[in-house]
Amino acid sequence: MSCSVVNLTKALVAIPSESSRSNLPVMQQLCTFLYSQGFRVTRYPQNGPSTGPEKTNLIAERGNGTRRLVFSGHLDTVPVGERGQWQHDPYGAEGIIGDRLYGRGAVDMKGQVAAMACACASVPEEVLRNLTLTLAITGDEEIGHVGIKDLAAKHVFQRAVGCVVGEPTGLRVVSAHKGGMTVRITVRGLSCHSSKPHLGVNAIEQAARLLNLLGERLAPWCAQRHPAFGEEPPTFTVVGVSGGVADNVVPDSCTVNISARALETGHFETFRAALEGIISELVDDDTRKGVPPERRFSADMDLLKWAPPMVCDTAGVWYRTVARIAGQEKPEFVTYGTDAGVLNQVGLPCVVWGPGDIIRAHSVDEYITLEELTTAVTHYRELICAVAASELPTFTTSLWNG
Numbered sequence: 033m034s035c036s037v038v039n040l041t042k043a044l045v046a047i048p049s050e051s052s053r054s055n056l057p058v059m060q061q062l063c064t065f066l067y068s069q070g071f072r073v074t075r076y077p078q079n080g081p082s083t084g085p086e087k088t089n090l091i092a093e094r095g096n097g098t099r100r101l102v103f104s105g106h107l108d109t110v111p112v113g114e115r116g117q118w119q120h121d122p123y124g125a126e127g128i129i130g131d132r133l134y135g136r137g138a139v140d141m142k143g144q145v146a147a148m149a150c151a152c153a154s155v156p157e158e159v160l161r162n163l164t165l166t167l168a169i170t171g172d173e174e175i176g177h178v179g180i181k182d183l184a185a186k187h188v189f190q191r192a193v194g195c196v197v198g199e200p201t202g203l204r205v206v207s208a209h210k211g212g213m214t215v216r217i218t219v220r221g222l223s224c225h226s227s228k229p230h231l232g233v234n235a236i237e238q239a240a241r242l243l244n245l246l247g248e249r250l251a252p253w254c255a256q257r258h259p260a261f262g263e264e265p266p267t268f269t270v271v272g273v274s275g276g277v278a279d280n281v282v283p284d285s286c287t288v289n290i291s292a293r294a295l296e297t298g299h300f301e302t303f304r305a306a307l308e309g310i311i312s313e314l315v316d317d318d319t320r321k322g323v324p325p326e327r328r329f330s331a332d333m334d335l336l337k338w339a340p341p342m343v344c345d346t347a348g349v350w351y352r353t354v355a356r357i358a359g360q361e362k363p364e365f366v367t368y369g370t371d372a373g374v375l376n377q378v379g380l381p382c383v384v385w386g387p388g389d390i391i392r393a394h395s396v397d398e399y400i401t402l403e404e405l406t407t408a409v410t411h412y413r414e415l416i417c418a419v420a421a422s423e424l425p426t427f428t429t430s431l432w433n434g
């Protein structure tokens with residue numbers, strides 16, 4: 033059984049698959065390869081929150097063992113953006129230049145999906161007598177991990193020993209990453225003609241009262257720590273403010289979007305509670321000052337999206353097996369999120385471990401090198417063989433209900 037990781041990466045990069053498009057063509061391309069290599073493929077049409085045209089996610093398996101080793105990746109990409117800024121074809125039409133394959137998704141993460149698929153395809157049948165290899169390939173990662181949430185709700189990863197999420201880490205083994213949450217606070221006011229602003233309540237000025245309190249009131253939340261992240265704090269930042277309709281109108285609404293990065297799932301709840309605390313404090317302030325009810329501070333909060341953090345037990349045999357193959361001594365964490373958070377949430381021990389530099393993701397002239405691709409295949413193969421030869425403990429995942 034043989035395969036070319038470079039050709040497969042090229043074929044995947046050639047098919048546009050930003051999250052706003054249907055991912056059926058790029059999934060079909062991968063399936064053609066998987067069928068040719070004898071994988072059993074199950075497609076799971078994606079339901080849940082609508083993200084535009086038809087999407088599908090898939091599970092592909094080889095081997096007949098009761099234990100499973102899972103590899104996961106996404107085939108959606110961020111948009112190409114301004115085509116004129118690219119010096120190279122964003123769909124890899126130039127082929128290999130030097131040692132590089134350029135194109136949107138090359139390093140995030142079509143190259144990694146190709147490397148995982150080729151590594152799984154290249155292991156001889158006899159190695160897989162006691163092990164099943166599972167590829168979990170999704171879409172809509174870039175817009176809130178939608179594909180993996182849907183897949184994890186439908187497919188139970190029975191007796192898995194662990195999961196590699198192949199996002200680009202320069203093949204460093206990442207054992208923890210933060211989770212992310214975005215909330216929208218809608219602050220209400222009373223509109224009136226802007227020549228008599230005292231008759232209304234300016235929602236933007238009200239929002240400024242809230243913004244002024246964030247730093248101080250959330251300081252205790254930011255002071256929390258988790259052993260997997262050392263001195264790295266949970267963080268938050270305001271990512272959007274919008275309000276106002278015209279020069280001559282006092283605005284009656286202003287929305288504030290806040291993005292938080294948490295070290296553990298429980299931090300999301302305490303973050304929300306802290307924001308609710310600030311809102312109540314402002315209402316109480318106004319009440320104490322005798323502000324009439326209709327002019328008091330008023331706001332409500334919506335959760336726009338969230339994705340769980342991932343923490344892998346670095347004393348456990350799963351992490352140690354991967355770290356040994358990677359030749360890595362010290363555990364590492366990253367601050368960005370991946371699908372590993374969702375898989376971790378349903379009980380799978382995960383690591384993020386993939387070739388290429390994250391710096392090249394989402395940027396113009398994105399590329400992956402041939403050496404990165406072939407090294408990744410070698411490392412993934414070594415992991416497969418090590419797991420096949422070992423007696424790693426297994427976990428059965430529970431259903432996702434987030």
Ligand SMILES: [Zn+2]
Binds near residue numbers: 106140141173199
């Ligand atoms: Zn990615």
